Amino acid sequence: xxxxxxxxxxFEDLILAEQVNVLTQTPSAIxxxxxxxxxxxxxxxxxxxxxxxxxxxxxxxxxxxxAYGPTEITAYATMxxxxxxxxxxxxxxxxxxxxxxxxxxxxxxxxxxxxxxxLYVAGHGVAMGYxxxxxxxxxxxxxxxxxxxxxxxYRTGDLVRWNTxxxxxxxxxxDEQVKIRGYRIELGEIHTALTALDGIDQAVATAREDQPATxxxxxxxxxxxPATIDP
Numbered sequence: 001x002x003x004x005x006x007x008x009x010x011f012e013d014l015i016l017a018e019q020v021n022v023l024t025q026t027p028s029a030i031x032x033x034x035x036x037x038x039x040x041x042x043x044x045x046x047x048x049x050x051x052x053x054x055x056x057x058x059x060x061x062x063x064x065x066x067a068y069g070p071t072e073i074t075a076y077a078t079m080x081x082x083x084x085x086x087x088x089x090x091x092x093x094x095x096x097x098x099x100x101x102x103x104x105x106x107x108x109x110x111x112x113x114x115x116x117x118x119l120y121v122a123g124h125g126v127a128m129g130y131x132x133x134x135x136x137x138x139x140x141x142x143x144x145x146x147x148x149x150x151x152x153x154y155r156t157g158d159l160v161r162w163n164t165x166x167x168x169x170x171x172x173x174x175d176e177q178v179k180i181r182g183y184r185i186e187l188g189e190i191h192t193a194l195t196a197l198d199g200i201d202q203a204v205a206t207a208r209e210d211q212p213a214t215x216x217x218x219x220x221x222x223x224x225x226p227a228t229i230d231p
Contacts, residue, residue: 008032008034012033012034015038020041021040022043023041025043025045026047027047027048027050027054028214030043030045031054031057035058038062039062042062042064042065043063044065045064045066045090046069048179048215049089051089052089054090055084055087055089059082059083059084060085064082065081066091066092066093067092067093069125070154072126072127073125074126074127077095077099077121077123078092078094078099078101078168079094080092080167081093089169091163091167091168091169091170092160092167094166094167094168095123098124098125099122099125100123100146101119102120102153103118111161113163113164114162116159116161116171117159118160119158119160119168120142120153120155121153121156122154126152126153126154127141128141141154157173159171178207178215190205190217190219191203200223202221202222203219203220203221205217206218206220
């Protein structure tokens with residue numbers, strides 16, 4: 001129930017009462033829980049970038065894995081090796097057995113280790129496309145030049161690089177999309193919604209992290225007349 005999922009103490013009690021041994025959470029959701037007393041629980045982090053603070057908080061005394069996978073590739077494409085404290089932001093790992101990951105330049109050529117490129121994913125989990133959205137499907141699901149004829153790959157829009165240990169490091173987006181608590185948000189759509197309100201002259205939206213592991217969506221506006229905005 002929502003009264004449990006929104007209460008850290010009640011949720012922790014539920015984990016212990018049901019003897020949960022693997023917990024899957026977004027980094028922003030798990031930071032409100034107390035790792036003390038949950039030593040027997042392995043943690044799979046996913047849904048958004050995992051900051052160093054979350055690794056330092058949850059890695060001691062347990063298995064902590066960072067997984068990556070947009071909905072379009074059903075569901076995890078990469079997983080990290082077990083994370084350890086003091087190693088910085090978590091890598092998103094290496095491809096799972098059913099997936100292939102390619103870090104490519106704008107001409108779809110693989111980039112060297114340590115060089116930033118856009119992540120493309122191929123494999124059994126790649127979706128067919130977006131229902132009734134041919135243009136968007138064509139821009140995101142593209143022919144894979146590294147597989148058999150007819151093989152497709154998904155253009156994630158995520159910027160990454162290969163580390164020397166064979167794991168991928170997430171570095172940000174190639175567009176204005178942001179993720180907050182696991183939800184995808186297009187800043188351009190927020191801008192359009194704000195400027196459509198009566199009395200709003202200009203608007204801009206951004207994602208800010210004023211506190212570690214706590215990302216907030218912030219909108220700035222200039223008014224042509226007093227306006228009432230429903231939060």
